[in-house]
Amino acid sequence: MTDSRLPDDWLHALPGMLAGGDCVLVTVARTQSSAPRGAGTSMLVGTAHCIDTIGGGHLEWQAIHHARRLLDAGNRQPALLRYNLGARLGQCCGGVVWLLFESLPATSADAWKSRISAVDRNICLERRLTYRSAASDWRLSEQPGSGNRLDGDAADWRFHQGIVDSRFPVMLFGAGHVARALVRQLQPLGARITWIDSRDDAFADVAVDGICTLITDIPESEVRNAPAGSYFLVMTHNHSLDFALCEEIFKRRDFAYFGLIGSHSKRASFEHRLRDRGLPAERFDELTCPIGIAGIVGKEPAAIALAVAAQMLQIENSRHLLRQAGQRRLSDPHRLPEEP
CATH class of the missing domain: 3.40.50.720 (NAD(P)-binding Rossmann-like Domain)
Known part of the structure; x- marks a missing residue:
């Protein structure tokens, strides 16, 4: 028996993605007004292909382009970028989306397998990241529940995400x-x-x-x-x-x-x-x-x-x-x- 993969189940796809090299996790950290997907939605971007979607359209194209620039440059520093979904971006949603980019090394595949196993046992995977962090702090928590929160401003932000098995x-x-x-x-x-x-x-x-x-x-x-x-x-x-x-x-x-x-x-x-x-x-x-x-x-x-x-x-x-x-x-x- 293997775990079922949903179209936007980046978590279970991650070990297979890392088997091909480093990738970038792109996460919708926050939205304002109308947006294609909600906060917490994620996709994986590799050098050759992507898995899942943050809503498609020009926003996703821009996100993939930026993620691959990070991979090409070997840049591991997480980054938070703001996108206005207006005519300039070629979208008519009219809202605002903050995207969080974080490179994940291929060497972390075994750690992710362990985290996935825990989530499948109904344990919450918590993610904490700040503008100063070199990488997210991933921790397992017995406390049920999920959620996403982006606090601060562009120069001093803090992000918290709770990931649970929602199947x-x-x-x-x-x-x-x-x-x-x-x-x-x-x-x-x-x-x-x-x-x-x-x-x-x-x-x-x-x-x-x-x-x-x-x-x-x-x-x-x-x-x-x-x-x-x-x-x-x-x-x-x-x-x-x-x-x-x-x-x-x-x-x-x-x-x-x-x-x-x-x-x-x-x-x-x-x-x-x-x-x-x-x-x-x-x-x-x-x-x-x-x-x-x-x-x-x-x-x-x-x-x-x-x-x-x-x-x-x-x-x-x-x-x-x-x-x-x-x-x-x-x-x-x-x-x-x-x-x-």
Whole structure:
């Protein structure tokens, strides 16, 4: 099993990038008004190629150009540059972006592998950097949470960043056509997928890089082992197994999403059987069946997968906003001055 890579998951891409030589980590340290990406967004720039994006357009082109100048000159000193996203830069966002450039040596690859392993265990990776620093101070912290803060002014600035694993846990039961299409949709969207089936050859012809795959005769046991906040999707080849999984999932009250593939008649049948087994009727609202957002009526596996992935992403985005709203606001008495 390998770690899944998101389109903007620079962290997991870094060791591979460093295998080819030094690179520059470009980070959005702060934004004002409209900007292509938010603070904390990062990309890696090497001499031959780049990984991920800070928003594209002329801003990104300028950032890549500056990063490669640093690499060519062997300049390791971190730098903070301000970009006005107006006509002069060839962009019409109208906001302001502060970009932080920091060269990372190829010799640090092993250290980064250790940091990545810690982040995957839900440990926060903290970054602290000042205008005087020769390099960022990277530390691991058991305190949960992430955030970005740029304080000071152009001559005396301080940057703090907290990096955590933001992937959401998906427990996918069944490896049929829809499940395969759904995996392709979910991987780039930030899902940490555990894919479970009872058939020995379920994943024989499937690319499973970045996915935890499990073959088990008792997939119900994986429901009990799933982390809190999991997204459960039941779409096996067997209705009896679907029902057994539904029973097990309903024993929990801490899931973020519970989807069952099938029609309204399948839902009605399952509800009747669950009611006979003592499940309170009010809990049926926790089950999504049929699955997928409204308005996509195609029955092709790719169409169903698109509708389901969109539905899950809507829920995850809402949960993310709620988590942000609940975070403690940091006092920033020395913020960089606002632009007029």
